[in-house]
């Protein structure tokens with residue numbers, strides 16, 4: 001496929017790995033966070049850590065939208081789905097996410113009408129075909145996905161559909177990065193910036209990270225060579241004493257983002273005062289809700305959502321994993337009590353979750369191999 | 376779910392506002408292109424490549440930029456090959 005295979009060339013990856021190693025200053029350790037779960041997925045799938053010197057560590061960030069949904073929101077969605085006339089539609093990734101009372105799959109098995117869709121537009125189709133049902137779309141995702149939900153609400157409004165609504169769980173990336181930077185446990189040398197979020201918000205919203213927080217950020221594509229090139233560019237900045245926002249993924253990400261997408265988000269949604277993130281707790285102005293003007297399409301208003309709060313299970317260390325403080329395998333239940341079939345935490349559910357990526361691709365970090373050989 | 380997939384625009388569907396027929400890995404499917412409108416104008420034609428996410432085109436793939444980053448990468452490769460050639464040619468003994 002165009003501009004996919006080219007960015008997977010193993011020979012070029014090896015060359016780049018050499019250049020990366022040459023840029024590292026002897027005796028210095030580097031820690032870069034890839035904010036986006038899509039990057040985490042690529043890193044494990046292609047074993048990119050094997051291309052990096054021991055002194056460069058990639059830590060995984062909070063950018064997996066499935067991973068950050070708190071248990072309470074899953075329970076709220078299930079409470080909506082339990083109405084006799086409701087069809088709950090959801091991305092497949094959400095189906096296994098454990099709530100306090102089980103997952104969507106469990107609830108479906110118990111009789112609730114929960115269906116998987118690929119696009120919010122598919123949910124709209126379900127609504128058109130079932131006028132006697134109330135169809136709710138479980139909307140999740142960062143700014144990448146929010147415009148699609150917003151467009152779908154606008155479409156539903158234009159068609160005057162009265163049996164379609166969204167349960168809005170959209171989150172925003174900047175406050176999450178801010179929470180990471182404020183967390184005292186983590187020392188970072190820079191960020192691999194989220195590619196697809198940036199197609200919408202552009203690169204400007206990251207400028208404060210370079211300017212005020214003093215961390216370089218390179219907005220990156222998702223192929224192996226994209227990520228390696230981003231690491232290279234981060235190291236080059238550090239080497240040259242620069243601290244800037246750069247766009248490695250310019251083939252897809254315009255510096256100013258997608259004006260139309262931002263406009264439709266603004267038309268339909270507004271910032272919530274605060275929102276709970278799994279493992280990270282409440283973060284102010286970090287999520288979106290449907291505006292009053294579109295109240296007729298807001299499941300939270302229609303169903304008087306209970307707003308349950310459920311504490312994360314004790315064994316679960318997703319919060320630490322999402323903040324990059326722990327590597328997945330360092331969680332006590334990783335691979336034993338917590339597996340993709342029986343996840344305890346969310347990071348084990350989505351293919352973009354760090355724990356699932358680790359588990360599925362059977363990659364163990366060098367440290368772990370070393371540890372094991374020492375033991 | 377956050378992954379985007381590239382696809383090639385086959386045709387803009389005249390009878391459906393905001394839909395285009397797009398080929399994704401050889402499979403044709405309808406994609407909503409409404410988010411690519413700027414001030415109501417749509418700069419999209421068959422043969423263009425777009426990035427698709429949950430049924431919507433999020434951005435147009437810029438061929439020039441793609442080539443530029445590939446050139447950077449192959450440029451690194453060239454430098455490496457040059458280096459190897461130079462190494463082979465040198466004889467410190």
Ligand code: SF4
Nearest residue numbers: 318331338345348355
């Ligand atoms: S192994 Fe399971 S519980 Fe532990 S951090 Fe990963 S997803 Fe969370």
